[in-house]
Amino acid sequence: MKKRIVSVVTALAMASMLAACGSSSGGAATTTAGGEASTAAATTEAATGEASTAAETPAGGEASGEAVTLKVWGPQEEQALLQEMTESFKAQYPDKNFAIELGVVSEADAYARYSEDPAAAADVFAFANDQLRDFVNAGGLYEVEREGDLAYINNEINALAVDSASLDGSIWAYPETADNGYFLYYDSSVFTKEDVKDLDSMLAKADAAGKKIFMDVSNGWYIASFFIGNGGVLALSDSGAQECDFNNEAGLAAAQGIQTFVESPAFLTGDDAILISGIQDGSIAAGVSGTWNAEAISEALGDNYAATKLPEYTTGDGNKVQMSSFGGTKLVGVNSQSAHPAEAMDLAMWLTNEENQVKRFEARQIGPANIKAADSDAVRANIALAALAEQSLYAVSQKDVGGNYWTPAEAFGTALENGEATDLQQMLDDMVSQITQ
Amino acid sequence: MAARLSSFFRGIGKGFRHFFMYFIQGDLPTKLSYLIMGAGCFLRGQIVKGLLYLAVQAGYILYLVNFGAAYVAKLDTLGDVTQTKEFDPALGFSVIKPGDNSMLILLYGVFSLLLGVVVLVLYLRNIKEAWENQQTIASGGRLPGLRDDVRELFNRRFHVTVLSVPTVLTILFTVVPLIFMILMAFTNYNREHQPPGNLFTWVGTENFSQALWGNPLWSRTFLKLFLWTMVWAFFATFLNYIFGILLALLINQKGVKGKKFWRTVFITTVAVPQFVSLLLISKFLHDQGALNNILQNLGIIDSPMPFLSNGTVAKVTVIIVNLWVGIPYTMLISSGVLMNIPEDLYEASKIDGASGAKQFFNITMPYMLQVTTPYLITQFVGNINNFNVIYLLTAGDPKSLSLYQAGETDLLVTWLYKLTVNEQNYALASTIGIFIFVICAVVSLLTYNRSKAVQEEDRFQ
Numbered sequence: 001m002k003k004r005i006v007s008v009v010t011a012l013a014m015a016s017m018l019a020a021c022g023s024s025s026g027g028a029a030t031t032t033a034g035g036e037a038s039t040a041a042a043t044t045e046a047a048t049g050e051a052s053t054a055a056e057t058p059a060g061g062e063a064s065g066e067a068v069t070l071k072v073w074g075p076q077e078e079q080a081l082l083q084e085m086t087e088s089f090k091a092q093y094p095d096k097n098f099a100i101e102l103g104v105v106s107e108a109d110a111y112a113r114y115s116e117d118p119a120a121a122a123d124v125f126a127f128a129n130d131q132l133r134d135f136v137n138a139g140g141l142y143e144v145e146r147e148g149d150l151a152y153i154n155n156e157i158n159a160l161a162v163d164s165a166s167l168d169g170s171i172w173a174y175p176e177t178a179d180n181g182y183f184l185y186y187d188s189s190v191f192t193k194e195d196v197k198d199l200d201s202m203l204a205k206a207d208a209a210g211k212k213i214f215m216d217v218s219n220g221w222y223i224a225s226f227f228i229g230n231g232g233v234l235a236l237s238d239s240g241a242q243e244c245d246f247n248n249e250a251g252l253a254a255a256q257g258i259q260t261f262v263e264s265p266a267f268l269t270g271d272d273a274i275l276i277s278g279i280q281d282g283s284i285a286a287g288v289s290g291t292w293n294a295e296a297i298s299e300a301l302g303d304n305y306a307a308t309k310l311p312e313y314t315t316g317d318g319n320k321v322q323m324s325s326f327g328g329t330k331l332v333g334v335n336s337q338s339a340h341p342a343e344a345m346d347l348a349m350w351l352t353n354e355e356n357q358v359k360r361f362e363a364r365q366i367g368p369a370n371i372k373a374a375d376s377d378a379v380r381a382n383i384a385l386a387a388l389a390e391q392s393l394y395a396v397s398q399k400d401v402g403g404n405y406w407t408p409a410e411a412f413g414t415a416l417e418n419g420e421a422t423d424l425q426q427m428l429d430d431m432v433s434q435i436t437q
Numbered sequence: 438m439a440a441r442l443s444s445f446f447r448g449i450g451k452g453f454r455h456f457f458m459y460f461i462q463g464d465l466p467t468k469l470s471y472l473i474m475g476a477g478c479f480l481r482g483q484i485v486k487g488l489l490y491l492a493v494q495a496g497y498i499l500y501l502v503n504f505g506a507a508y509v510a511k512l513d514t515l516g517d518v519t520q521t522k523e524f525d526p527a528l529g530f531s532v533i534k535p536g537d538n539s540m541l542i543l544l545y546g547v548f549s550l551l552l553g554v555v556v557l558v559l560y561l562r563n564i565k566e567a568w569e570n571q572q573t574i575a576s577g578g579r580l581p582g583l584r585d586d587v588r589e590l591f592n593r594r595f596h597v598t599v600l601s602v603p604t605v606l607t608i609l610f611t612v613v614p615l616i617f618m619i620l621m622a623f624t625n626y627n628r629e630h631q632p633p634g635n636l637f638t639w640v641g642t643e644n645f646s647q648a649l650w651g652n653p654l655w656s657r658t659f660l661k662l663f664l665w666t667m668v669w670a671f672f673a674t675f676l677n678y679i680f681g682i683l684l685a686l687l688i689n690q691k692g693v694k695g696k697k698f699w700r701t702v703f704i705t706t707v708a709v710p711q712f713v714s715l716l717l718i719s720k721f722l723h724d725q726g727a728l729n730n731i732l733q734n735l736g737i738i739d740s741p742m743p744f745l746s747n748g749t750v751a752k753v754t755v756i757i758v759n760l761w762v763g764i765p766y767t768m769l770i771s772s773g774v775l776m777n778i779p780e781d782l783y784e785a786s787k788i789d790g791a792s793g794a795k796q797f798f799n800i801t802m803p804y805m806l807q808v809t810t811p812y813l814i815t816q817f818v819g820n821i822n823n824f825n826v827i828y829l830l831t832a833g834d835p836k837s838l839s840l841y842q843a844g845e846t847d848l849l850v851t852w853l854y855k856l857t858v859n860e861q862n863y864a865l866a867s868t869i870g871i872f873i874f875v876i877c878a879v880v881s882l883l884t885y886n887r888s889k890a891v892q893e894e895d896r897f898q
Contacts, residue, residue: 139634145530411836
């Protein structure tokens, strides 16, 4: 008898535990009557709320038509903007009953999140153009084939951005921004416009003033500017294998140039936090970075805020070479697994049209890829975007850089920064063999 | 061990013999239950139970027909239909027709098969039950009704009732994903074979041979990271252990004032979440971080100390920083154990003229080791997989040209993470995961079974 009581008590305990689990996962079930009542009230409220939105849609558009559900991914900072843009998109198509759902996925993470489950990913998503090859290889994108879309992209988007969205002669996505690149920020009270044309004179002047010049050389994205500036090539063969010639004579000369730079007492490496705090406390007089830091740097430097293209540097064999850079864009792609590809393309077009690119610039100071949107006084007056445009003459697209490039390039930069470089040629050979494997 | 194995196989043999014997000697309901699950129950009056069996059978067949069979059928190749596209003049673009998704085939295929195993167990049980029912009736007994069965579940078979939910959940959320992940090691699921546009397929043990000797870069990386993982786990475990004990002894010394205060002071490092302290220390030790700034401003060093940017120094740094995170825990545990050591042992040895060091090595340490060996083993295995400390402190950096997608301080487990997240090389990552499991299993089984705490378990009580 005693045993039975024990077992009943245990069973009750188990049951209540299960109930507890159930309520926490369900999020709504509560055991107290009051709780239940309030939940019920909340549910009714939600239901009426839904009803009112449901009532609005057909009222705004007369015919309710077929329901089209689209999911859109964009970065956290752009959610409000996306909300506004998708609302205006819905208003464009009154005959269709759109349900548009927004998700937070940054442009940098788009491919990683997409590959987790392509069928559950967004129909329309923004991504950085260096993921284009991954997306195309994985068969994740709808090619842009509609004549109207192609005409818009070819005629109204700047050539570099169109190129960044094309692969194997086809266009795969809708260019949204042309702002992903780097250039030189500097303090105009330390350097003159003449100084910033040449890295050597900058280093000399910074050293004399006891200030630093910042560049994250232990990062494949930045270190490439020396190699590519001196004629180095990162390309992909027809079979998709990475090709890299950074270990030839020109590459060695570039590497010697990097070594001279990093061994200078005025050189400083680090991440964005180091750059910003150094600019704020005045220890950094110039730094290589991109538009995402423009606001912080312009605030810190005030009237002395200036930006321009990257300087020339001196290679190991004594030539002056203009530093190159990676120029990137952000693109809007349409998921190949989308159930409503035509509508998804309409939406991608809408998100990247002139009007919305202007809106994006106004809200977030992001450089438009649309030629007309970029051709405004406001964009031209933006110091950082002007510097980016200046540097874009020397920039190369990043789309031919495979995933194997980044880690070895970082390792090479790290070794140089730490003064562990013994045999540069050997190190370049190692790096290239890892990149091209 | 051998006895256990042979009895296992004898059990299987017996099961097979019974399976045929029941069929030959069974009456119609028993024979029918080989085809229709539950026939041996509902034909004999156990309606609800019989229908439940039948529902299982019907449900599984429906599941297979509507969903599972398509995946199971493609499990051998992991799919053969690639995504295609066809131009639609009305729409103005090529509409994509989805093909097979190898990852979903693997996932649902494994799930369907495991579900099949569960159904098979129930099927065999249904036959056994039909036979038992037949025997009961033959001997003139009464069959248990539904009410009897339910009562049983709350009495003699209460363990079944209680354990069923956790078992089902464990299988669903741990075992199925685990098998799915393990199987990935035998495929070529990597950057070049990404769904939905591409298929991946079985490649046998190729990933294992590639990682161990086939690909020199992979095998060199694996070996170097394995050695560093072991060195790290050794120091991280034993240095924490020894310093923790010494700290506890120091605080426990007679004559130390404010014991509770000291203990609390050291425990405050535990109160700050580990990842917060690690991220802060990482900033603190950075080349341009606070520590280097202070040292430079004081004129002690000219250029920043490469605490985290030089491979060898960084290795020492992570081990030392880990002391900060780990010592308080050992101190807590060993304080308790130390207070339990009988005082008379110390007094007796004192009378015999033993020094403090002698007491430590001959009384304290043997006692501590006996009690804490299992703790040491879990710590060691935990340190092999200590993702947090390494990833938050150095992220595996500094990168090295001699390693594949890894840095000097990367453990195998952080390398695995990088292979999955940055490289999408799921196949290699899964292979490394299996290696890590084997290493952990061998280390813990060997040391655990040889430890005094286990061998003299009964004596200790």
